[in-house]
Amino acid sequence: MSALPPAKFDFLSQDVKKRTGLILGPEKAYLVESRLGPVARREGFASVEALVDAMMRGDRNLCVAASEALATHETFFFRDKTPFELFEQAILPAFKASRAGRRLKIWCAAASSGQEPYSLAMLLDEGVGPDADILATDMSGPVLEKAKAGVYTQFEVQRGLPIQRLVKHFDQTGETWRIKPHLRQKIRFEQGNLLEDFSRYGRQDVIFCRNVLIYFDIETKAKVLDRLAALLADDGYLILGAAETVVGLTDSLRPVPGRRGLYAKPETAAKAAAA
């Protein structure tokens, strides 16, 4: 349990929800000490409670840092495999004819430290599909900086990444591994929060938004899904995490039958089912 008095915990969870959509319920109290402890120490506070006191006095920078620290940034290369198989075997073939001569637009919303967009860039580089512009966004500045650098520890490159791909797509620099520059150049990184307006990113053919909605309440999930649908091309695809769905949250998107984790606008989903 958190040592925070209830009033301070309530402030913290409301502030985090306002900034990020994350629901910090009492059952997540154990996260507070483990994730905010390092922030408190770094910022020179004697305890997490002292850090929260300063946040309550209105220190915006501390509030942002706390929100970023409380978010889960867990990711690895080719995480869950299935989405990448779907991308290769269902999505790219569907676009091959309809997007001939035009670059595909792919958006990794909540790209964390970059493993997801780089996995897609590797697949595209291996020649599975047309050229694409990949946009990678995350709300956390420090995490996005890591993504931009494209430098990973030995531990990180051993999770989900086959050795052949490590050899092909990375350069070794001492103890770390750096993604090859031409793959990094395929991706545009931008700081962005899913709770805020993201229409400036423009029409997207494919949106990866995995393992984000699970942290939101129902109302926020529904709103974000509607806004994602508004940005998605009529024949585009949305990929959600394994524990997420659109069902019961929005009418603007449907599951693609037989393709777990894949969603599209109703007409496209129906066509894919018939094909």
Next chain:
Amino acid sequence: MKTCLVVDDSRVIRKVARKIVEDMGFACEEAADGQEALNACRRAMPDAVLLDWNMPVMNGLDFLIKLREEPNGKKPVVVFCTTENDMSHITQALRAGADEYVMKPFDGDIIESKFAETGLV
């Protein structure tokens, strides 16, 4: 039940690796160097080999080259597991017929992820 041969001159590493592969449902054999490993493969070809590089008597790379020349020696999935962490060692191992490569230090998640890459689990 699938079988895995753990080849390492460190008894501690063999013990840790045994626990990991047994938890993944493999029957585990051990060898302390490349020659012992080759003898074990000649007796019964395993499904998987988890292979250290630097060992006395016969090192991992020499074992791998000899293994691939054996009758049925292409069958085992060979996963290197070594502190030799530079690109030149990795490419040398792949050229000699290694299927995957784990850089020490490792944990159960890494071994499981690498075994999954090769279709073993």
